[in-house]
Amino acid sequence: MTVEGFFERLRTEGRIVIVGASLAGLTAAETLRAEGFTGSLTMIGDEPYEPYDRPPLSKAVLLGKASPHRTDLPRRRELDADWRLGVAAAGLDLGARRVRLADGDEVEYDRLLIATGVRARPWPNETEAQLDGVFVLRTRDDAVALHRRLGAAPRRVFVIGAGFTGSEIASACRYQDLAVTVAERANAPLVGALGGVVGAVAAELQRENGVDLRTGVTVTALEGDTSGRVRAAHLSDGGVVETDVVVVSLGATRNTEWLTGSGLGAGPRGVACDAGCRAFDFRGIVTDDVFVAGDVARSPHPLFNYQFLSLEHWGNAVSQAEVAAHNMISPSADRRPHIWVPAFWSSQFGVNIKSVGVPTMGDQIMITQGSLAERRFVGAYGYQGRVIAAVSFDNTRWLQFYQQLIETAAPFPLEYSTVDRRPEGRRPIPADFPDPSLPTHGPTVTLSGYSPVDRRLVFTPARH
Amino acid sequence: MRVVVDLNKCQGYAQCAFLAPDVFALHGEESLVYDPCAGDEQRAQLARAVAACPVGAITADGTDDGAAPSAGPVRGTSDDR
Ligand SMILES: Cc1cc2nc3c(=O)[nH]c(=O)nc-3n(C[C@H](O)[C@H](O)[C@H](O)COP(=O)(O)OP(=O)(O)OC[C@H]3O[C@@H](n4cnc5c(N)ncnc54)[C@H](O)[C@@H]3O)c2cc1C
Ligand code: SF4
Numbered sequence: 001m002t003v004e005g006f007f008e009r010l011r012t013e014g015r016i017v018i019v020g021a022s023l024a025g026l027t028a029a030e031t032l033r034a035e036g037f038t039g040s041l042t043m044i045g046d047e048p049y050e051p052y053d054r055p056p057l058s059k060a061v062l063l064g065k066a067s068p069h070r071t072d073l074p075r076r077r078e079l080d081a082d083w084r085l086g087v088a089a090a091g092l093d094l095g096a097r098r099v100r101l102a103d104g105d106e107v108e109y110d111r112l113l114i115a116t117g118v119r120a121r122p123w124p125n126e127t128e129a130q131l132d133g134v135f136v137l138r139t140r141d142d143a144v145a146l147h148r149r150l151g152a153a154p155r156r157v158f159v160i161g162a163g164f165t166g167s168e169i170a171s172a173c174r175y176q177d178l179a180v181t182v183a184e185r186a187n188a189p190l191v192g193a194l195g196g197v198v199g200a201v202a203a204e205l206q207r208e209n210g211v212d213l214r215t216g217v218t219v220t221a222l223e224g225d226t227s228g229r230v231r232a233a234h235l236s237d238g239g240v241v242e243t244d245v246v247v248v249s250l251g252a253t254r255n256t257e258w259l260t261g262s263g264l265g266a267g268p269r270g271v272a273c274d275a276g277c278r279a280f281d282f283r284g285i286v287t288d289d290v291f292v293a294g295d296v297a298r299s300p301h302p303l304f305n306y307q308f309l310s311l312e313h314w315g316n317a318v319s320q321a322e323v324a325a326h327n328m329i330s331p332s333a334d335r336r337p338h339i340w341v342p343a344f345w346s347s348q349f350g351v352n353i354k355s356v357g358v359p360t361m362g363d364q365i366m367i368t369q370g371s372l373a374e375r376r377f378v379g380a381y382g383y384q385g386r387v388i389a390a391v392s393f394d395n396t397r398w399l400q401f402y403q404q405l406i407e408t409a410a411p412f413p414l415e416y417s418t419v420d421r422r423p424e425g426r427r428p429i430p431a432d433f434p435d436p437s438l439p440t441h442g443p444t445v446t447l448s449g450y451s452p453v454d455r456r457l458v459f460t461p462a463r464h
Numbered sequence: 465m466r467v468v469v470d471l472n473k474c475q476g477y478a479q480c481a482f483l484a485p486d487v488f489a490l491h492g493e494e495s496l497v498y499d500p501c502a503g504d505e506q507r508a509q510l511a512r513a514v515a516a517c518p519v520g521a522i523t524a525d526g527t528d529d530g531a532a533p534s535a536g537p538v539r540g541t542s543d544d545r
Contacts, residue, residue, distance in 0.1 A: 053468055053500055055471070056498075056500050059497060060497050060498060060499065060500070063491070063497060065489070065497050065498075065499060066498075066499045066500055066501065067501065070500065070501035071500040071501070072466050072500070072501065073466060073468055074465075074466035074467060074468055074523050074524050074525040075466070075525045076523065076525070314470075314471075314472070315470070315472045318470075343472045344472070345471045345472055345474075347471075347491065347492075347495035347496075347497070349492075350491055350492025350493070350495060351492055351493075351495065352476065352492065352493065352494045352495040354472070376493075394492070394493045394494055396474075396475055396476060396494055397475050397476075
């Protein structure tokens with residue numbers, strides 16, 4: 001068969017299977033149909049729900065402005081898909097092009113998209129994690145449970161980990177006038193993602209809003225009462241905090257276990273793929289029928305020295321799913337690379353925090369607009385003499401400009417003077433990221449080296 | 465009606481909050497908070513907000529010329545995500 005003939009057939013009567021029915025999976029399915037794919041489409045998702053959006057779960061939902069049950073993603077078009085919800089994919093046979101389901105069923109494919117995302121890292125002590133009142137926040141079910149408990153007027157909420165999600169939860173609790181303690185191993189919130197200079201601003205923000213922020217400490221134990229309800233958290237500095245709700249926000253683990261033994265280059269860092277979203281096998285050879293998108297993927301990016309990036313970003317899931325879907329049904333000459341510039345937002349304590357690029361690569365930061373003291377600023381991160389990332393606090397309208405600087409590898413330190421440059425911004429200072437070899441739950445962009453088959457990952461959950 | 469806002473694109477201009485105040489609100493200076501499941505009575509306001517957003521950040525279903533909720537795509541204009 002000619003190449004054109006093959007793709008014509010694939011587009012009209014091929015079988016596409018998508019594992020992971022969330023943001024990336026739905027976006028890919030919609031894109032396939034939008035691009036004229038008329039073959040069969042199977043959506044496999046282990047959650048019993050149609051695709052829903054997660055960012056509102058730690059924001060609008062906890063602020064009481066949306067229901068945790070109702071964050072379903074809108075549908076851009078009719079999908080005509082076979083939905084297999086509430087059942088997990090349990091294995092993959094690359095040779096036979098078959099996905100095995102947990103209920104024993106098998107589904108064959110011509111093209112497979114892996115979009116299984118990540119899950120919340122649980123509290124490492126299983127007995128303590130089972131205590132009533134201990135939560136994580138990743139899924140709708142998590143949000144429903146946490147929302148209900150926060151509504152029952154707890155005396156204090158204890159958040160473990162001051163990354164984005166933990167900080168957003170603390171923010172929502174303060175908004176509801178609940179007492180909150182946040183414990184963070186680093187010396188400030190958001191340090192893993194944005195560095196110490198910005199972290200110090202985030203710390204002030206939390207304290208001013210009445211959060212009891214404990215930094216430089218780890219939680220050594222969660223204590224339950226005789227009826228199995230959590231009653232206190234013990235800290236490494238000897239402190240004991242009485243609490244009836246604990247939210248564990250220690251970052252995420254990639255959902256790749258179902259691929260163990262399949263021969264794909266999949267491991268704790270995610271599933272490696274090329275810039276065209278095609279998965280690598282464990283030999284470092286790229287496949288042509290297995291594609292990856294969203295939080296579970298790690299892919300090389302030319303702007304960031306071709307390092308493999310793992311991004312836990314909403315926008316990345318959308319963009320990568322669109323590229324993957326297009327490439328799945330296109331001959332090689334028509335394929336597109338996924339070269340999206342990482343972008344992220346968070347909203348906490350009424351402040352809009354956004355970033356573009358890869359802040360964690362930055363060794364220096366320069367406050368180029370506004371001021372840290374006003375908590376309204378843009379900071380540019382420099383890496384080896386070029387602009388590599390930017391962060392804004394309540395200054396989103398400028399970020400587009402910085403994105404262009406990143407895309408064109410503009411020189412750092414920035415030379416021009418801006419409209420509202422303050423004295424503190426004239427010099428670059430160390431961005432102050434923690435030692436990358438130390439385990440942290442913080443960054444939502446992870447650099448994972450150059451090798452597609454790199455499976456190494458040292459994480460010591462060691463009692464946060 | 466299901467709604468999602470691409471908050472990477474959103475510039476906090478708040479046009480949506482003027483046009484559909486029961487769905488969209490600013491929280492602080494420029495953080496947009498919205499209800500991802502707006503009531504059916506919001507259909508007209510929502511359609512206006514989708515059309516008015518200067519960066520095309522809002523996607524909703526069912527607001528497209530009265531099409532069926534699952535079939536009618538409504539997307540913003542500068543759809544370059
Ligand atoms: C509380 C919260 C707040 C967030 N806030 C922001 C934010 O402000 N800004 C931002 O940019 N991003 C934010 N994110 C991140 C964003 O939601 C993710 O980047 C996005 O959901 C990734 O989509 P995905 O489809 O790749 O993966 P996921 O949404 O994780 O979906 C993967 C799906 O696959 C399913 N699955 C896993 N294994 C299997 C299997 N073996 N078989 C079948 N199905 C399986 C999972 O259950 C899940 O439903 C937030 C996330 C959370 C949880
Ligand atoms: S109109 Fe658009 S840019 Fe303005 S706040 Fe609403 S979604 Fe954001």
